[in-house]
Amino acid sequence: MAIKRPKRKQYESEPEFLLACLRYLDAKYPGREGERKRLTVWQRWEGEREPDALRARIRDLVELDDWTDAEAAEFDRLAAAWRNRARSVRPTTDTTERNAS
Known part of the structure; x- marks a missing residue:
């Protein structure tokens, strides 16, 4: 058909x-x-x-009253991305030592 x-x-x-x-x-x-x-x-x-877009989306999720499972998973993913970004921009002594070994 x-x-x-x-x-x-x-x-x-x-x-x-x-x-x-x-x-x-x-x-x-x-x-x-x-x-x-x-x-x-x-x-x-x-x-x-994009750090500003990432920060804005995290802020939007934090301001929500009730999270769905998808929003909670998105928050976890974005928070991990934010932490990874922060580590790559400003490495700490632990991440520097871990990367050297």
Whole structure:
């Protein structure tokens, strides 16, 4: 069965039409979904490398009242990235000795 492209007149609103277009493109080109996931991971990685963005996201998570499991895992990952960044910028005597051995 052929995949039919959505027509704007079939949908009541623009968001519904755009979502239908995304579903159509995902069905027609299956690699797109994987590409979006890789792009999301890349953007998150880039954000972790940028100290201001990393600090801002950690602050946003700290200000939340209740964390979901995903937010808690993200906080742990970002906090580890922050500590690793701090160690690479200002190495302590322990990390310097550990790296030398």
